[in-house]
Amino acid sequence: MSTDMVVIGAGVIGSSIALELARAGHRVIVLERAPGPGQGSTSASSAVVRFNFSTTAGVAMAWEAHFDWLDWAGHLGHEVGDLATFRKCGLVMLDVDAAPRASWLPLFDKIGVPYEEWDSATLAERIPGIDTGRYWPPKRLDEDGFWKDAQHSLGGVYTPDAGYVSDPALAAVNLAAAASAHGAEFRFRSTVRSVEEAGGRVVAVRLSDGSRIPCDVVVNAAGPWSGAVNRLAGVGSDFTIGVRPMRQEVAHVPVAAGYRGPAVADMDLGTYFRGEVGGDLLVGGTEPECDPLPWIDDPDTVDIHPTTAVFEAQVTRAARRLPELAVPNRARGVVGVYDVAEDWSPIYDRTELGGFYVAIGTSGNQFKNAPVVGQLMAELIGRVENGADHDASPVRLRAPRTGLEIDLGAFSRKRSRNTATSGTVMG
Numbered sequence: 001m002s003t004d005m006v007v008i009g010a011g012v013i014g015s016s017i018a019l020e021l022a023r024a025g026h027r028v029i030v031l032e033r034a035p036g037p038g039q040g041s042t043s044a045s046s047a048v049v050r051f052n053f054s055t056t057a058g059v060a061m062a063w064e065a066h067f068d069w070l071d072w073a074g075h076l077g078h079e080v081g082d083l084a085t086f087r088k089c090g091l092v093m094l095d096v097d098a099a100p101r102a103s104w105l106p107l108f109d110k111i112g113v114p115y116e117e118w119d120s121a122t123l124a125e126r127i128p129g130i131d132t133g134r135y136w137p138p139k140r141l142d143e144d145g146f147w148k149d150a151q152h153s154l155g156g157v158y159t160p161d162a163g164y165v166s167d168p169a170l171a172a173v174n175l176a177a178a179a180s181a182h183g184a185e186f187r188f189r190s191t192v193r194s195v196e197e198a199g200g201r202v203v204a205v206r207l208s209d210g211s212r213i214p215c216d217v218v219v220n221a222a223g224p225w226s227g228a229v230n231r232l233a234g235v236g237s238d239f240t241i242g243v244r245p246m247r248q249e250v251a252h253v254p255v256a257a258g259y260r261g262p263a264v265a266d267m268d269l270g271t272y273f274r275g276e277v278g279g280d281l282l283v284g285g286t287e288p289e290c291d292p293l294p295w296i297d298d299p300d301t302v303d304i305h306p307t308t309a310v311f312e313a314q315v316t317r318a319a320r321r322l323p324e325l326a327v328p329n330r331a332r333g334v335v336g337v338y339d340v341a342e343d344w345s346p347i348y349d350r351t352e353l354g355g356f357y358v359a360i361g362t363s364g365n366q367f368k369n370a371p372v373v374g375q376l377m378a379e380l381i382g383r384v385e386n387g388a389d390h391d392a393s394p395v396r397l398r399a400p401r402t403g404l405e406i407d408l409g410a411f412s413r414k415r416s417r418n419t420a421t422s423g424t425v426m427g
Contacts, residue, residue: 003385005217006031006205008192008229011042012168012367013359014221015175016374019076021219022182024378029213030179031190031205033225038172041223044336045367046250046284047165048263048274050091051113052104052157053365054418055345057410059107061369061376064399064406066161068371072174075371080177084170089275090262091162092118092127095154097136098267098424105157111404114160120153127261129324138270138288141316154268162263164274168367175370195233201354202233217381219357224299224337226360235351235358239413243347243361246340247294247302248425249310251283251333252276253318253325264321267424271317281325283318283333285310287424299337306331338364343418344425348376348411350384350391357381358413364425372399376408 003026007018010032022028034040049069051062068075069086076083095101101117108115120132133150140146165171176186195218196204204214222229224245230236258279265272270288273281287293291313296302311331319325341347341361348359359377366373376397383395394409409415 003027003217004215005029005219006213006215007219007221008205009221009223009225010034010037010172010176010186010188011040011221011223012038012045012172012175012370013223013362013373014219015172015179016370017219017221017359017377018184018374019175019179019182020374020378021381022179022184024382028179028184029215030176030184030186031192031207032186032188033191035188036173037176037186038169041336041338042172042367043169044248044250044334045168045364046272046274046282047168047171047367048091048162048272049086049164049368050162050263050265051108051159052093052265053107054099054104055410056107056110057406057408058345059104059111059113060399060402060404060406061372063111063113064402064404065369065372067401069165076174076178078178078181080174080181082170084168084174085166086163087166088161088163090158090160091265091274092123092156092158092262093265094156094268095134096267101157116158116160117155118158119155123155126158127264129322131321131323134268135320136268138268138290138317140290141313143290158262164263165367166277171370175374192229192232195229195356197233197353202356217355217357217385219359219377219381221359223362224339226339226358230351230358230360233351233353233356235353235356238352239347240415241342241347241361241413241417243339243341245296245299246338247296247335248284248338248364249306249314249333249335251306251311251314251331253281253283253315253328253332255279255281255325266317266321269317269320271314271321273318281318283314284425285314296337302335302337304335306333306335338362338425340364345418346411347413348373348380348408349413350380351413355385372406375400376406380408
């Protein structure tokens with residue numbers, strides 16, 4: 001029997017959820033405040049597809065999802081026009097005290113993720129021109145210690161199957177188009193004003209234009225606005241993990257000779273970088289302790305222009321690792337907002353209000369998992385709406401491509417704080 005469902009948010013997460021719910025035969029309406037899909041946080045994503053996470057479920061999801069990216073047309077299941085492209089460039093996670101390889105390589109072994117362990121000599125050979133110095137902990141540019149020579153060297157772990165998606169916003173557009181082909185309806189420029197409930201269950205959402213949409217299920221996938229949507233629904237009293245929006249910048253740096261190496265996760269210096277279409281470099285930060293965390297109260301007030309200070313810090317750190325990289329005088333890049341969970345792991349769960357579900361706290365690291373998020377939310381909703389007690393006995397998803405079993409309890413709103421996390425976007 002079909003059910004009327006509303007998904008709030010048409011980013012890559014919300015659009016994926018809409019696709020899987022529509023595939024399951026439900027009547028789905030997606031509400032999005034922007035003029036089209038993928039125009040919020042998704043469009044500012046670095047779209048890195050990597051497998052380094054601090055939980056078994058996180059690694060399993062990322063490994064499963066990468067097969068969806070490899071067969072993107074097959075995952076979508078419909079002709080939707082131009083497709084986002086997965087570019088397999090590999091990724092090396094440089095050694096860092098905060099996330100030693102011994103703490104997460106056993107997860108790779110358990111899940112079956114191929115990898116190579118590189119010492120500093122191998123790192124220098126595989127990425128010509130790289131500085132293999134160990135500089136931990138990351139420092140501000142105005143600290144004398146930033147420019148001191150390294151006394152020790154580092155290596156890293158290389159995963160050849162990692163890469164990035166060429167156009168993250170297009171990926172959301174693709175998912176929305178596939179969802180529409182299955183009957184989902186997208187309503188853009190639509191802002192939720194209230195969530196109505198009766199008898200402990202959601203019964204409708206009301207929009208700012210006064211219109212009312214009756215429904216049996218609501219899924220909050222509103223990204224940095226998710227906390228506000230939860231407040232509208234009166235949920236969160238039993239959450240052990242909170243979420244909060246954070247402004248982030250990603251720098252785009254021209255590289256005269258082009259960058260052809262693997263993506264590099266460099267928590268040792270507090271940065272990450274990957275090649276971009278055309279050979280330029282995309283550089284982001286990993287929230288080192290020496291930098292203030294740019295928490296915000298209202299995503300609508302965020303300045304969308306990159307700042308000189310953040311640009312210089314991120315690119316100079318990348319240039320410390322790649323000494324031939326020039327630091328441009330003008331800041332160039334994109335600004336987005338992360339919906340950050342307190343332990344940097346997402347919350348994919350039901351809530352205390354019957355029929356109200358959340359896919360929130362994606363913390364800037366869940367773009368890669370979007371294809372699987374849709375599947376696990378559809379599985380969760382289907383099971384709970386048919387009487388399963390997910391809090392007592394967590395739902396498990398059998399991943400269709402790898403056969404891995406993913407315990408959704410790892411993403412519970414009531415979970416114990418993940419103490420193995422790096423406390424950064426790296427998860």
